[in-house]
Amino acid sequence: MKTDLFTTAREAMTHAYAPYSKFPVGAALLTDDGRVFSGANIEVASYPEGWCAETTALGHYVMAGGGRIMEICVVAEKMDRITPCGGCRQRLAEFADADTKLHMCDQNGIVETVTMGDILPFGFKGDTLK
Template sequence: MSLLDAARQVRENAYAPYSKFKVGAAVRGASGTIYRGVNVENVAYPEGTCAEAGAIAAMIAAGETEITEVAVIADCPSPVPPCGGCRQKLAEFARHDAPVTLATTDGERLDTSVGALLPGRFDISHMDNV
């Protein structure tokens, strides 16, 4: 199964009763294992979670800490990018050149990278005193 297929499949499990905007995400760990996540809304906005954060949490829970590839899919007119917070979360665990596929359920896709999504990212080098 491709990473995008994994994201497409898990998207159906998203909990989005308020916005009706279901998002599926999948990340591949360094081991090759695919971890999936969906957006989970909450009536107390903005207490929900993003699909990318869910996939990252699943990867960390499984004991991995490196993302080698990302896929995100939603039913929208153009490929949906991760929010700013998720861009930083992806950058925490992926190299700047890690491939990212953003897609729509109609088949449109945009291939990019973690570094292109978050140029000038904040990282450990900024914490010189640590």
């Protein structure tokens, strides 16, 4: 499934709308029931507003009813081993567990896998706000 997730993220990247940064990014999320949700970054003229690839994928995921996220794959055209930005780390942590796998890629595939707990060890959780 890892290869398919990478392929899906790379395909999503081809749909990025990044006329200002010229930095296309694609992301794909795999849920425990086998569904895959993808997204690309989308910029707007009031740059740096817009949304990241992970945010787009999360939007599709939430609209489809969510589920447990098992794996996340992120790929960028111009940067190997890209990780989600700080904001996206927190957004992903809202729906993923600390042991959810995050795959960082180059143009040929997955080059490193870490967990969400590795990249956001002290992220906020909903129970923090109660």
